[in-house]
Amino acid sequence: MTVHVPDRFSEEAVVGWRVWRVPLTFDGPLRLQSPVYSLAWETRYQTEASCIKHVFHRGMMPHSAPDPACTCGLWVAKFVRTLSMQAGSSPTVLSVVGKCSLWGRVVEYTGGYRGQYAYPYELVVIPPKHITNDRDALREIRDDLALDYGVDVAVLGDPGAGTIPAWTTEIPQSIL
Numbered sequence: 428m429t430v431h432v433p434d435r436f437s438e439e440a441v442v443g444w445r446v447w448r449v450p451l452t453f454d455g456p457l458r459l460q461s462p463v464y465s466l467a468w469e470t471r472y473q474t475e476a477s478c479i480k481h482v483f484h485r486g487m488m489p490h491s492a493p494d495p496a497c498t499c500g501l502w503v504a505k506f507v508r509t510l511s512m513q514a515g516s517s518p519t520v521l522s523v524v525g526k527c528s529l530w531g532r533v534v535e536y537t538g539g540y541r542g543q544y545a546y547p548y549e550l551v552v553i554p555p556k557h558i559t560n561d562r563d564a565l566r567e568i569r570d571d572l573a574l575d576y577g578v579d580v581a582v583l584g585d586p587g588a589g590t591i592p593a594w595t596t597e598i599p600q601s602i603l
């Protein structure tokens with residue numbers, strides 16, 4: 428039986444939604460990054476949360492992440508429609524929205540979960556305004572991410588580039 432308590436160790440993955448940024452590099456592989464801390468997400472290996480807040484907050488002890496009393500951990504939202512984090516799409520940064528699995532120590536908050544370990548479950552590339560019409564470039568990005576991370580990746584608005592998940596209709600306009 429799964430019991431939802433604020434702080435628990437989860438053997439089974441909890442799934443939610445989140446946003447990543449992908450810096451577009453001319454050399455080197457494309458990597459998902461957390462928008463806030465620019466933490467690069469591992470390919471084919473779990474990303475593990477850590478917390479350095481004690482360095483900046485006097486009186487806070489070093490702790491493992493996520494901690495119920497802190498804001499650390501890898502964040503997902505329970506509903507795609509409540510995503511608000513802008514990944515900062517620009518000519519050099521792409522925005523990706525996706526389902527993400529969390530496991531290990533998982534702390535529930537009102538809108539979602541903070542987890543110890545995470546891995547993307549399925550990804551959707553949000554076409555940035557400057558390359559909306561360049562399907563080939565977007566499909567190449569899609570293929571690279573799908574191959575490296577080993578998960579389904581689609582390009583929003585391009586049915587020829589992967590199966591677009593139904594939940595994408597609930598992506599808030601503010602992050603498109």
Ligand SMILES: [Zn+2]
Nearest residue numbers: 478494497499
């Ligand atoms: Zn912390």
